[in-house]
Amino acid sequence: MPYSLAGRNVLITGGSRGLGALSVEKFASEGSNIAINYMSSKETAEKLASDVASKYNVKTVVIQGDAGIKQDCINTVHSAIEQLGGLDIIISNAGWTKITNFGDLDAMDDDDWDKCWSVNVKSSLHLFKAALPTFNANPDGGVFLITASIAGVTATGSSLPYAVTKAACKLFFRGWFWMNDSLWTVIHLMKCLAQTQGAKVRVNAILPGLLLTEWGQRFPPEKIEGWTNATVLKRAVSDSSPKATLKALMITQPEVEDCADMFITLAKNASMTGQAIQIGM
Template identity: 30%
Template structure:
């Protein structure tokens, strides 16, 4: 193990066995972070990602479960000695047309809010004392353009991301100066989740100023930038190729 892998800052990236979370984990590892890769269920995939990153470990844990969320942070600090950066990426959704109110029933709302909002809160509250101990801790929440405009895979999902945006600002106001809190709000990103989004892909590729669908690496670069931005807190950074301008 190199000196950087042995002594570098520690980042916990929830929901990082694939997609955006995996890209974030890989980018942070390349920047010298010792990364904790996490998933609730995809254990083999998460272990495979961690095995490829210097100094990384894999920890299973469901952020929606309060005990597992707390233990995820505790085991991170036990195994790697500290926590400098928390990336709240774990999330879920249901694809439901916005006009189909009956389909977005209470069960759907609870499932999405439990992971996206409450899960983010539970990991954050467990992590804050350790982030404060560094004197320069940082949190980056993964939101969505759906939290900034009336769009998204379902109404409950969009509302959950709007909640993340406001949670980001509230936490930034109360946790400074020891901990900075920001969010990245991706637009349409090329992931397995969006593979069959034919019409949205066509629209973004022709109408957005940058005329392409985003990549997971685009989001990862934004996360790293906010992790390093020592005088930035309370910001929700849109990473959407300018889609919001249309």
């Protein structure tokens, strides 16, 4: 039997913009109550919460917190539980990177690598640990979903640290979490959790390609063109002329909604865990 989302309590980190914001609306449309985590976009988060609550007649709350700080992750989970009255689903969506020349080893310093690791990998671990007692106490368990990236399985992306840390999510899922094997870390993190944390919690990840959200539009046009030409579906330029604006590309680019829809699918599917679903390539 599918896992109904009606009446579920959902926490979405990085929920005020882009894929996070669209996921907020998708889950609200299913009847879920939503805790929207944001780091700095308070007004954007509050407007989204107000609009969604009014449109779908669900409860929404906003919670400030930096995914790169352990205590903020813990506090965010506890606040969501307190304000919503429980917690059933977490979408670990917050991420961080810099847009660099991918092969330039000097483009990001140690602080950048540490921030990438903290936000893209450790935040999922902190969120999961904080929520696990509640998930295990729920009659229907819990769902933990991660936004990883195609950059985690291919040598590409906005920066080398981003690709390495997004790969880290995969290590988590399978139970292989070797610090010296960081090339597979975020995706493996998901698999480790799925295989080691019991039958009541389903853990999965999606691996998007380049999403032309507000963040994706920061990429130089030549990087967007290069990425698009390297993909099989070439979705970023479908229905657009070669001179289309980045805004037009985002409108015709289906991956953002496809990713949000996949979160819904994974949340509902009671038989899947430990899976990394690649979207677009």
